[in-house]
Amino acid sequence: MKKTKIIATLAGIACYVFATPVSASDTLTIYKFYCAQCHGLTGKGDGPNVTKDFPVSPRNFTDAAEMNKLSDADMKNVILDGGPSASKSPMMPPWGKTITGEEADGLIKFLRELCKCEGKKS
Amino acid sequence: MRVSLTVTIFTASLMAMVSVSKADPAAGQAVFKAKECVACHYTEGPAKEKTIEDQLAKKGPELWYAGDKFRAEWLAGWLADPKPIRPMKFNSLTEENAGDHPALGAEESATVAEFLMSLTSGEVEAGTVKVKKNSKGRQIFTKKMPCSGCHQYTGRKKVIAGGRSGPSLVDAGVRLNADWILAYLKKPEVFKPVKMMPVFVGLLSDKDMANVASYVGNFKPKKKK
Numbered sequence: 001m002k003k004t005k006i007i008a009t010l011a012g013i014a015c016y017v018f019a020t021p022v023s024a025s026d027t028l029t030i031y032k033f034y035c036a037q038c039h040g041l042t043g044k045g046d047g048p049n050v051t052k053d054f055p056v057s058p059r060n061f062t063d064a065a066e067m068n069k070l071s072d073a074d075m076k077n078v079i080l081d082g083g084p085s086a087s088k089s090p091m092m093p094p095w096g097k098t099i100t101g102e103e104a105d106g107l108i109k110f111l112r113e114l115c116k117c118e119g120k121k122s
Numbered sequence: 123m124r125v126s127l128t129v130t131i132f133t134a135s136l137m138a139m140v141s142v143s144k145a146d147p148a149a150g151q152a153v154f155k156a157k158e159c160v161a162c163h164y165t166e167g168p169a170k171e172k173t174i175e176d177q178l179a180k181k182g183p184e185l186w187y188a189g190d191k192f193r194a195e196w197l198a199g200w201l202a203d204p205k206p207i208r209p210m211k212f213n214s215l216t217e218e219n220a221g222d223h224p225a226l227g228a229e230e231s232a233t234v235a236e237f238l239m240s241l242t243s244g245e246v247e248a249g250t251v252k253v254k255k256n257s258k259g260r261q262i263f264t265k266k267m268p269c270s271g272c273h274q275y276t277g278r279k280k281v282i283a284g285g286r287s288g289p290s291l292v293d294a295g296v297r298l299n300a301d302w303i304l305a306y307l308k309k310p311e312v313f314k315p316v317k318m319m320p321v322f323v324g325l326l327s328d329k330d331m332a333n334v335a336s337y338v339g340n341f342k343p344k345k346k347k
Contacts (some may be wrong), residue, residue, distance in 0.1 A: 021219045034316060036215055037272060037287040046213050049271055082268075093268045094324030097321040 022106035030103055031110055034095065038105040041113040067115035071122035072108050079104045150237025153230050165241055169315050176318040178213050187313060188238035190246040190302045194255045198235035200297070207297070209274065209286040243305075245312050251300040251335045259337025262330055269334070272319065275341060285319060292345050300339025307331040 022030070032041060040046040051057060059065060078086050080101070082094030095104070097106035112118065155282065156158065162182030164170065169184065171177045188197070211217040226234060248282040263269045274290040277283035282292055307314050310321050310329055322331065 029174050049287050091268045091271045093320040097324050
């Protein structure tokens with residue numbers, strides 16, 4: 001039991017230390033494939049799903065004032081666990097079973113470039 | 123009225139017998155190749171896509187499990203008179219579906235449908251989903267999960283609601299096999315390892331997935347009174 005715990009801990013540390021950041025180009029591919037459906041290819045919240053009947057307005061990532069209200073941790077939470085995890089709409093899917101934590105980190109970096117903002121410090 | 127009904131049943135039975143006697147997937151496969159359907163659809167599994175680039179390189183949906191996915195009675199009719207299923211062009215977020223899928227003749231449609239319906243994955247358990255008005259499924263589809271964000275469906279007062287990036291699910295019960303819908307939700311890695319739809323394994327229980335499959339499988343045109 002103790003041995004298993006030690007191995008698990010070491011594996012966790014190894015994952016953390018050796019986690020490879022996702023490249024900007026791969027992040028853009030991920031963004032366009034998953035996120036742009038609702039947030040739009042340029043991040044203005046105007047993807048093809050956003051018709052007049054769409055129940056919410058997807059976040060406009062170029063809106064610095066709105067994006068500054070969120071910390072990076074807030075964003076990662078919503079990306080991986082979905083809107084309801086932050087009392088937001090279930091229209092924001094939980095992507096945690098689809099993309100990795102590193103890919104989510106890459107997306108957050110990309111979104112900060114879109115808003116040209118640093119966000120709330122957590 | 124009774125005579126007319128008897129004649130109709132007799133004719134339908136005769137047609138079914140003729141259709142069974144003509145069943146020849148190899149002939150359908152030959153037509154499929156001759157018509158260059160293979161340029162956009164692959165028919166040999168398992169799934170080939172490993173990356174987003176692989177998925178984006180495809181011009182049309184994979185058909186190697188078409189026999190699991192579609193309802194036979196729908197498929198031949200659609201091949202003869204293809205109406206857009208996706209609001210947007212396949213793999214595009216900017217171009218509308220032009221509705222330009224080639225149509226096959228009636229006989230070709232029947233034989234290609236025979237071929238496609240012979241393609242199965244061995245991963246779909248038949249008879250597991252009971253299609254019905256499923257309030258739990260509706261709750262998940264429209265409220266709890268973002269399904270309606272990407273898929274059109276017929277909402278209240280027969281108004282078409284929902285998003286446009288995924289295939290439309292309006293009258294999906296006519297097109298799709300509900301048992302396959304469940305298998306697709308439970309085993310995305312088998313059918314579509316890379317897709318724009320989130321993976322729900324671990325987020326929805328098997329029971330809830332079955333409720334969604336039951337609900338979506340019940341999307342059918344309202345019978346005229």
